[in-house]
Amino acid sequence: MTTVTDDSHHDDHHEHHIPTGIKRWLYTTNHKDIGTLYLWFAFIMFLTGGAMAMVIRAELFQPGLQIVDPNFFNQMTTVHGLVMVFGAVMPAFTGLANWLVPMMIGAPDMALPRMNNWSFWILPFAFLILLSSLFMEGGGPAFGWTFYAPLSTTYSNDGTALFVFAVHIMGASSIMGAINVIVTIVNMRAPGMTYMKMPLFVWTWLITAFLLIAVMPVLAGAVTMVLTDKFFGTSFFDAAGGGDPVMFQHIFWFFGHPEVYIMILPAFGIISAIVPTFARKRLFGYASMVYATASIALLSFIVWAHHMFTTGMPVGAELFFMFATMLISVPTGVKVFNWVATMWRGSMTFEVPMLFALAFIVLFTIGGLSGLMLAITPVDFQYHDTYFVVAHFHYVLVTGAIFSIMAAVYYWLPKWTGKMFHIGLAKWHFWCSLVSVNVLFFPMHFVGLAGMPRRIPDYALQFADFNKWISIGGFAFGLSQLIFLALLIKACKKQGEPVSGQVWEGAEGLEWEIPSPAPYHSFETPPEVK
Amino acid sequence: MKKILSKAESVLAVLLANPVFAESEKHIDQYKLNMTEGVTDISAKVYDLHMLMFWICVVIGAGVFIAMFISMYFHRKSRGYKPATFHESVKVEIAWTVIPFIILIAMAVPAANLLFDMEDASEPDLTVLVTGSQWKWHYKYMDNDVEFFSKMATQAEQIDGKFAKNENYLLEVDRALVIPTGKKVRFLITSDDVIHAWWVPDFAVKQDANPGFINDAWAKVEQPGVYRGQCAELCGKDHGFMPVVVVAKEPAEYDKWIAEQQAIQQKAKEEEQRLLAMNMTMDEAMALGEKVYNANCAACHMPNGEGLPGVFPALKGSQIALEDQPKHIDVLVNGVTGTAMQAYAKQLSMSDLAAVVTYERNAWGNNTGDLVQAKDINAAINGK
Numbered sequence: 001m002t003t004v005t006d007d008s009h010h011d012d013h014h015e016h017h018i019p020t021g022i023k024r025w026l027y028t029t030n031h032k033d034i035g036t037l038y039l040w041f042a043f044i045m046f047l048t049g050g051a052m053a054m055v056i057r058a059e060l061f062q063p064g065l066q067i068v069d070p071n072f073f074n075q076m077t078t079v080h081g082l083v084m085v086f087g088a089v090m091p092a093f094t095g096l097a098n099w100l101v102p103m104m105i106g107a108p109d110m111a112l113p114r115m116n117n118w119s120f121w122i123l124p125f126a127f128l129i130l131l132s133s134l135f136m137e138g139g140g141p142a143f144g145w146t147f148y149a150p151l152s153t154t155y156s157n158d159g160t161a162l163f164v165f166a167v168h169i170m171g172a173s174s175i176m177g178a179i180n181v182i183v184t185i186v187n188m189r190a191p192g193m194t195y196m197k198m199p200l201f202v203w204t205w206l207i208t209a210f211l212l213i214a215v216m217p218v219l220a221g222a223v224t225m226v227l228t229d230k231f232f233g234t235s236f237f238d239a240a241g242g243g244d245p246v247m248f249q250h251i252f253w254f255f256g257h258p259e260v261y262i263m264i265l266p267a268f269g270i271i272s273a274i275v276p277t278f279a280r281k282r283l284f285g286y287a288s289m290v291y292a293t294a295s296i297a298l299l300s301f302i303v304w305a306h307h308m309f310t311t312g313m314p315v316g317a318e319l320f321f322m323f324a325t326m327l328i329s330v331p332t333g334v335k336v337f338n339w340v341a342t343m344w345r346g347s348m349t350f351e352v353p354m355l356f357a358l359a360f361i362v363l364f365t366i367g368g369l370s371g372l373m374l375a376i377t378p379v380d381f382q383y384h385d386t387y388f389v390v391a392h393f394h395y396v397l398v399t400g401a402i403f404s405i406m407a408a409v410y411y412w413l414p415k416w417t418g419k420m421f422h423i424g425l426a427k428w429h430f431w432c433s434l435v436s437v438n439v440l441f442f443p444m445h446f447v448g449l450a451g452m453p454r455r456i457p458d459y460a461l462q463f464a465d466f467n468k469w470i471s472i473g474g475f476a477f478g479l480s481q482l483i484f485l486a487l488l489i490k491a492c493k494k495q496g497e498p499v500s501g502q503v504w505e506g507a508e509g510l511e512w513e514i515p516s517p518a519p520y521h522s523f524e525t526p527p528e529v530k
Numbered sequence: 531m532k533k534i535l536s537k538a539e540s541v542l543a544v545l546l547a548n549p550v551f552a553e554s555e556k557h558i559d560q561y562k563l564n565m566t567e568g569v570t571d572i573s574a575k576v577y578d579l580h581m582l583m584f585w586i587c588v589v590i591g592a593g594v595f596i597a598m599f600i601s602m603y604f605h606r607k608s609r610g611y612k613p614a615t616f617h618e619s620v621k622v623e624i625a626w627t628v629i630p631f632i633i634l635i636a637m638a639v640p641a642a643n644l645l646f647d648m649e650d651a652s653e654p655d656l657t658v659l660v661t662g663s664q665w666k667w668h669y670k671y672m673d674n675d676v677e678f679f680s681k682m683a684t685q686a687e688q689i690d691g692k693f694a695k696n697e698n699y700l701l702e703v704d705r706a707l708v709i710p711t712g713k714k715v716r717f718l719i720t721s722d723d724v725i726h727a728w729w730v731p732d733f734a735v736k737q738d739a740n741p742g743f744i745n746d747a748w749a750k751v752e753q754p755g756v757y758r759g760q761c762a763e764l765c766g767k768d769h770g771f772m773p774v775v776v777v778a779k780e781p782a783e784y785d786k787w788i789a790e791q792q793a794i795q796q797k798a799k800e801e802e803q804r805l806l807a808m809n810m811t812m813d814e815a816m817a818l819g820e821k822v823y824n825a826n827c828a829a830c831h832m833p834n835g836e837g838l839p840g841v842f843p844a845l846k847g848s849q850i851a852l853e854d855q856p857k858h859i860d861v862l863v864n865g866v867t868g869t870a871m872q873a874y875a876k877q878l879s880m881s882d883l884a885a886v887v888t889y890e891r892n893a894w895g896n897n898t899g900d901l902v903q904a905k906d907i908n909a910a911i912n913g914k
Contacts, residue, residue, distance in 0.1 A: 063695060063699060063700075064688070064689055064690065064691045064695065065689050065690060065691075066691065070767045070768060070769075070770060070771075071767045071838055071841060074764070074766075074767065074769075136840070137839045137840035138838075138839065138840020138841050139840065139841070142766075142767070143764065143766075144764045148724075148725055148763075148764070150723070150724055150725075150741060151724040151725065151764065151765065151766060154723075154868055154869070154870075155664075155723065155724050155766060155869075155870050157840050157841050158840065159840070238742075239740075239741055239742020239743060240742065244742075244743070245725060245740055245741060245742070245743075246738075246740055246743070279605075279613065280607070280613045281613040281614065281615070281617070282615075282617040283617065284616075284617050284618065285617070285618050285619075285623055286617070286618070287618070288618075288623050310727060310736050310737055310738050310762075310763075311738045311740065311745075312737060312738060312740065312743070312745035312746075315645060315646065315649045318645060318649075319642055319645065322638070322641065322642075322645075323638060326634045326637065326638060327634070329630065329634065330627060330630050330631055330634070333590075333626065333630050334623070334626060334627060336594060337594070337626045340594060340597050340598050340601065341622070342617075343598060343601040343602065343605065344597065344601045344605065344614075345601070345605050345611075345613065345614035345616075346601070346605050346611075346613045346614070347605065347606070347607045347611050347612060347613040348601070348602060348605055348606045348607060348611075349606065349607045349608070350602075350606075358598075358602070361598065362595060362598070365591060365594060365595075366591065369587035369590065369591055370587070372583070372587060373580070373583045373584065373587060376579065376583055376637065376641045377641065377645050378575075378576055378579055378641055378644040378645050378648055378734075379565075379576055379579050379580045379583065379641075381576070381648070381734055381735070381736045382565055382576060382580070382731060382734055382736065384727075384736060384762065385727060385729075385736075385762040385763055386762070446561075446562070446563045446564075449563065449564050449565040450562040450563070450564070450565075450566075451566065451731045451759070451760075453729070453760050453761070453762045453770075454764075455764045455769060455770075456760075456769060456770030457770050458689060458700060458770050458771070459700065459770070460698070460699055460700050460701050461695060461697070461699050462562060465561060466561070
C-alpha cells in the first residue's frame with residue numbers, strides 16, 4: 001500500500017469554503033465533520049442514558065421504594081435501553097464509519113454527502129421527541145425497550161405515539177447511513193483495493209449496512225402496527241380481534257436479533273485493526289475473519305425466537321432455534337481464536353487502545369459464553385427474564401460494543417486531531433472503567449441465577465447485598481466516564497503532543513499514510529494499492 | 531387494608547407454625563450465587579445441565595484466556611520478543627471450527643432430551659388454570675369447584691420503609707396455590723390483560739401468560755413445602771409486586787384442604803344471596819369500602835384517589851364518581867374495554883362492590899352522600 005498527496009495548498013483552498021460557527025456544522029457535507037457530529041451526539045446520548053441508569057441503580061441500591069415510583073422506574077429502564085441502543089451505540093459506529101471508511105479505502109469523502117448530512121441531522125430531533133415524552137402527562141414509554149404488545153398498545157399511555165415517531169426517524173436515519181456506507185465501499189475503493197484487501201473494519205461495516213437495510217424496515221413495520229393497534233382500532237396483536245400478541249415478538253425479534261449483530265460486527269472490525277498494530281504482527285486468518293463475519297450475519301436471521309423460549313412455542317421450533325443459536329458460537333469462536341493467534345508470538349505493547357481491545361476480548365468472551373448458556377432451551381426457562389440475561393447483554397454491549405468504540409476513539413483520535421491524547425487521563429479512564437464495570441455487571445449473574453427477575457423496581461431481601469455492590473459499581477462506572485469527557489474536551493481543544501502520520505509504530509493501512517490531522521478531503525487523488 | 535393484612539398474616543402464621551413448612555423455610559442467604567436445584571426431578575436435571583454448560587464454558591474460557599495471558603507475558607516488546615510472521619494456517623483454522631462444533635453436539639443431545647420431558651404435560655393427575663392480570667394471579671382448580679385470586683400480601687408500609695421488612699418481603703401472598711405432592715400437576719397458563727409470566731424457580735417452570743392463548747407446564751413435587759417465585763415478564767407498573775407462592779401438601783392433607791375450600795366457597799355464595807337483602811350503614815360501607823379499595827384499586831388509582839395523570843384516571847373530583855352513579859357501577863362491574871380497568875363483577879362480592887362504590891363517592895372530598903347497597907349492584911349485574 002502506498003502514497004498519498006499531501007498538499008497543504010489544496011487543504012487551504014478548501015478551508016476557505018467552510019462556513020464558520022453553527023452553519024459549518026448544520027450545512028456540512030464533509031465525512032469528517034459528520035463523523036464528529038455523530039460521535040459527539042453518541043457521547044451525549046451515552047451520558048444521558050447513563051444518567052437514567054444511575055436513577056435505576058440508585059433506586060435498586062437497597063430494598064424498598066425510596067427515590068422513584070414504579071411507573072417512572074419503568075420509564076427509566078425503557079428509555080435507558082432505547083437511548084443506549086439507538087442513540088449511543090449505533091450512532092457511534094456510524095460516526096466511526098464516516099470518519100474511517102473513506103480514509104481506509106482511499107476515497108475523498110462518502111459517496112452521498114448531502115444524504116449523509118440529512119441522516120445525521122434528523123437524529124437529534126428523534127431523540128428530542130423521545131426524551132420530551134418523559135416530561136408530558138402520563139410520562140414516556142414504560143413498556144421496556146422491546147415494547148411487547150399489548151402492554152405497548154391497549155395498556156400504554158398516549159405518549160406511545162411520540163415513541164413510534166421517534167423510532168421511525170431513527171430507522172430512517174440508520175437506513176440512509178447504511179446506504180451511504182454500501183455505495184461508498186462498492187464504488188469508491190482506490191484502484192487495486194479488491195474486496196479481499198479491504199481492512200476488516202470496512203468489511204464488517206459493509207455487512208452491518210446490509211443487515212441494517214434488511215431489518216430496520218421490519219422495526220418500522222412493528223412500531224406502525226403498534227400505532228394502528230393503539231389509535232386506529234386494528235388488532236394485529238390483540239387476540240380478541242383475531243390477532244396474536246406473540247406475533248409481535250416474532251416481528252420484533254426478527255429485527256432485534258440482527259440488531260444485536262449490528263451493534264457488535266463493527267466492534268469485531270475495530271479489534272481486528274487494533275490487535276495486529278500493537279502485536280506488530282499481521283492479523284491471523286484474514287479470510288476466515290471475513291467468512292466468519294458473513295456467516296454470523298446470515299445466521300442472525302434464523303435465531304430470533306431464542307428470545308422467546310417461554311412464549312409457548314412448539315417443541316420442534318424450540319429445538320430449531322436452540323440448534324441454530326448454538327451454531328453462531330462457531331464463527332464467533334473463530335474470531336476470538338484468531339485474535340489470540342494474532343497476539344501469539346507477536347511483539348506486544350500495551351498502549352491505551354490495546355488495553356481496551358484486550359479487555360474487550362476477555363469480557364466479550366465472557367458475555368459470549370453466557371450467551372451460549374442462554375441458548376440451551378431447558379436451562380433458559382430458568383435464566384429467561386432474570387438478571388442473568390441483564391448481565392449477559394451488558395457484557396456484550398458495554399464491555400463489548402462500548403469498549404470497542406472507546407478503543408477505536410483512542411486508536412484513531414491522534415489521526416483525527418493531530419495530537420496525542422492525554423495518556424495519563426486515558427489510563428485512569430481505562431482502569432477505573434475496567435474495575436467498576438465488573439463490579440457493576442458480574443454480580444448480576446449471581447442475583448439472576450438466584451432468581452431476581454429483571455425490570456423490577458424493588459426486590460426480595462436475599463438480593464440486597466449484591467445489589468448494593470452492583471449499584472456502587474454502577475456509580476463508579478458512571479463517574480469514570482467523566483474522565484473520558486475531560487480527555488475528549490482536551491483533545492478537541494487540540495491540546496497534546498503533535499503526532500506523526502504513522503502515530504502507532506505497528507499501524508498499517510491507508511489512513512496511516514496521510515498526515516495527522518487528516519486533510520479535509522482525505523485522498524484528493526486515489527492512492528494505488530498494490 | 532389492615533383487616534386483609536391481618537388475615538394474610540394469620541394464614542402465613544398458620545403455615546409457618548406447621549413444622550413441615552417451617553423447616554422448609556430457608557434462612558435468607560444474602561450471597562446465594564447459583565441456580566436452585568429445586569424440588570422436582572426436572573428442576574434437578576435443569577440444574578445439572580446448567581452446571582455442565584457452566585463448566586464447559588469455564589474450560590473454553592480458561593483455555594482462551596491462558597493462551598492470551600501467556601502471549602501477553604512472554605511475547606512482549608519490552609522483553610525484546612521479535613514478532614513471528616505467520617498469519618494463517620488452514621489446519622489450525624479447520625481444527626478450531628470443527629472441535630467447537632463437536633462440543634456443541636455433545637451439549638445439544640442432553641438438552642434436547644430434557645426439553646422433550648419438560649414439554650410433555652400429558653396425562654396429568656390434576657389441572658390448575660393460572661390466569662394473570664394486572665397485578666395478581668387467579669387460580670382455578672379444573673377438577674373441583676374452587677377458584678380464587680392470589681395477591682401480594684406485603685404491606686405498603688414495608689415497601690415505603692415505614693415498617694421493618696419481614697423475611698418473605700415481596701414474596702408473600704394472601705392466598706397461596708395449594709397442590710398435592712407426588713402428583714403430576716398441569717398448569718394451564720393464560721392472561722386477562724397484558725403478558726405475564728408464571729415462574730416458580732424450584733419447579734423450573736416459567737411460562738408466559740399470553741392474553742387469548744393458553745400455555746401449559748407441569749410439575750411433580752415430591753417434598754411438601756412453600757415455594758416462592760415472581761412474575762417474570764414486564765407487565766406494567768406493579769410488575770415487581772406480583773409474587774407466586776405455591777404450597778405443596780401431602781395428598782391426604784390436600785384432599786382435606788380442597789374439600790374445605792369447596793365448602794367455604796359454596797357458603798360464600800349463599801352468604802352473598804343473604805346479604806342482598808341487608809343494608810349497610812354509611813359507616814360500615816365506608817370501612818369495608820376503604821379496605822376493598824386499598825386491596826384492589828389503590829395500585830392504579832392511588833390511595834389518595836388521584837390516579838397517575840395520563841396513565842390511570844383520578845377518582846377524586848371525577849365526573850363519574852361525583853355525578854353519574856349508574857355509569858360508576860357499570861365501570862366497576864364490567865370494566866372498560868381497551869383500558870387497564872378490569873371487570874370486577876367476578877372478582878369481588880356484591881357487598882364489596884357496593885361498599886367500594888360508596889367509598890369512592892364519599893372519600894377524598896367526594897362528598898356526594900350516596901350510599902350504594904348490594905342490591906343495587908345485583909340490579910346492575912343481573913338486571914333485577
